[in-house]
Amino acid sequence: MLTPNQFEAEQLTGFRIGSERDGREACNILHTAGHQRFCYIIIY
DSSP states (O other), rough: BBBHHHHHHHHHTTOOOHHHHHHHHHHHHHHTTOOSSBBBOOOO
């Protein structure tokens, strides 16, 4: 199971997360990369 925070998710995806929509896109990127289980942790 992958449990990235915002910074780690940005590093893993190469994608800047600045909104909820960006967070959802990062989740899609991680899922497409083969991570079937993950808990994304973000603080706005």
